[in-house]
Amino acid sequence: RQLQTFDVSSFGGNLGLCDEQPNKSCPGDNTTAVPQGAEVDDEDDENSIFYGALYMSLGLRFFIGFWILLGTVLLWQPWRIVYMRVLNRLTEYILLCSTLQCFYFSALLVK
Structure with missing residues (x-):
């Protein structure tokens, strides 16, 4: 209701509005007129x-x-060997931690 108290010319510069603007059509219309003086x-x-x-x-x-x-x-063999060792240790550590967690949770469930 508050917006209905304004005159149509109050909304003249707002490019996002449609309907009662003098030089603007709604999104469903065929042509869209841009008000004069409006910059893109x-x-x-x-x-x-x-x-x-x-x-x-x-x-x-x-x-x-x-x-x-x-x-x-x-391409560099010493780095390849070190990289494979690091990956092996990392996978062993992850498997060890997951196994310990499984045993820990299974012990909690038994109690």
Whole structure:
């Protein structure tokens, strides 16, 4: 009810409104008229260019960093051996912890 007390000309500069605006059609209409003097923001274009460049640089950084790490592990034998040892120790540690947790919870359930 409060918005009905305003005159139609009060909403003239709001591009998001439709219906009773003099130079604006609703989204379902065939043509959409933009009020005179209204400027289109180029900010969306600038943001899309910025985010596009950001995502491309992030992808490129990930790709290069991943292959630098993986390339040294694959091509340099001492690093490959150390990497495999670390992976073996890590998997053994994870399996040990999960086994201990299973025994701990099974002991709690028995009580």
